Amino acid sequence: MSGHSTYEPKTGFTRWLDTRLPIVRLGYDSFVDYPTPKNLNYWYTFGGILSLCLMTQIVTGLILAMHYVPHVDHAFNSVEHIMRDVNHGWLLRYVHANGASMFLFAVYMHMFRGLYYGSYKAPREVLWILGCVIYLLMMATAFMGYVLPWGQMSFHGAVVITNLLGAFPVIGESITTWLWGGFAVDNPTLNRFFSLHFLMPFMIAGVVILHVWALHVAGQNNPSGIEPKSKEDTVSFTPYATVKDGFAMVLFLILFSVFVFFQPNAMGHADNYIPANPLVTPSHIVPEWYFLPFYAILRAVPDKLGGALLMFGAIGVLFVLPWLDTSKVRSLRYRPTARVFFFLFVLTCLILGWCGGELPDNMVFQVGSTASGDPIGLNFVWLSRIAAAYYFSYFLIVMPVLGLVETPDAVPDSITASIMNHSAEKKGLAYAG
């Protein structure tokens, strides 16, 4: 923790407790007196929002688990039972299902913010890697949770994703059999996915504690990317950050409520309201929106193992990101060239998401037809190949090379100076906000 603790217990009981288990002191130092850079903008509120999401998922999930039956004969019906018969069951399920989407949305915002302001750079590498671990755990949890309602998309999504592991030579088949507990996705698979889906949020909570710990050791990054140099550069967590985070949470909950109460199935797929049938695959199988970019990368490669490796590589590359960026300047606010590449990267992620939701042979645009009637133009496979190439180039080429060759803008001396320098701030806001 930074600095000396200023906590002073006021009552007899807290004095007694403080010498035995200084837990109130820990809370005070971490969330009241903790100094935060005074220039944090709203992109920095997603951390708090994410902890709200995790708590929401755990509470609603625990309750859903009281009514859900993890068995192939009962899973689908028990979900319908929750929707129709359980008191407020529809609310709990819609909050939980849409909560997953909101959670992933917030984590993507949080990650893009980290990318933009260079929050992964020294001394925050471990903080960033712990975040990547949380993201991986979240993806695994979301995937297994989507299997539980045992609809057509649940079932065939599980088949496709678990078969990815079968792409590995020699051991692939043993791994899938072991994972399935049989020779296909079946009751043992559903049962263990339920168990793991229950476990993983608590693993996430554990890594979140490490993540916050690492954050408090290194201190928060800020939009200027300059470390606080004096007391003038910081304000106390409470009330400044708590109120700002709280206000952002209210806005976030409004968006959340729009989905839960007015568009509860907008993020889902109609086919998942058909009970799972192992003998028929839906004609168009797509993952949830938050996996679409990775799904597009998977399909961009004509080889089964190559596609799977590239897809895992797209996440793996995030882990080594701190060592790929060679720039001495942390925040993109002072790196105009890097900023262009960053926004291209964001656009690429959106394009990959678009490609992931379309059939590979569909045309993005068509300029004509061959003699045999085949369309000429750009199809989604080729669009995803171009986008996937840029996705990897951004990390593996742009980041290492640009840091060495670009000329960054002048970086102010301190956070306070960055705020006082009105024109620079205005420019930064225009790009960041």
Add this chain to the structure above:
Amino acid sequence: MADTVGEITPAGEDPSRRDFIYLATMAAAVGAVGSVVWPLVDQMNPSGDMLALASLEFDLSKVADGSEVTIKWRGKPVFIRKRTPAEIAKAKADDNADLKDPAKDADRHKPGKAEWLILIGSCTHLGCVPTFGGGDWGGWFCPCHGSHYDTAGRIRKGPAPKNLALPQYAFLSDTKVKIG
């Protein structure tokens, strides 16, 4: 480590004896941890009753010429297709075509039973169930990622690496087949 051991070892005693004890203890600890972890890992493999469901019998008289029945075996779909002479001829004609996973049509069915094609109906790409009648070779087409299979269930185009797999099966009589 040798230095420390040397200091506490009485004169004349061979320090390698102590190293041996360390190594033996480590080996025993690794063995003990391994034997505890293995049951925790292996419990995820198919259980006894899952393995016991390994075979089933099917009455072929239910399948008309040029049609297909899909049954569930070990949780996976199995296609039992009664091929028409045209389908068989087409499959034979392509025996020497440029195949991704080369196989003769004769190896795809039991000897003298060319009309019966029995396949595991699970795309070798990512396990979706292909549908018959689609695709460019008159066989199966996988809706998930666009793999085309011919009338012998051989992969012809698309991301799937292998032909549709053949289950173990045997004809018990002309109208009865045992799968598994």
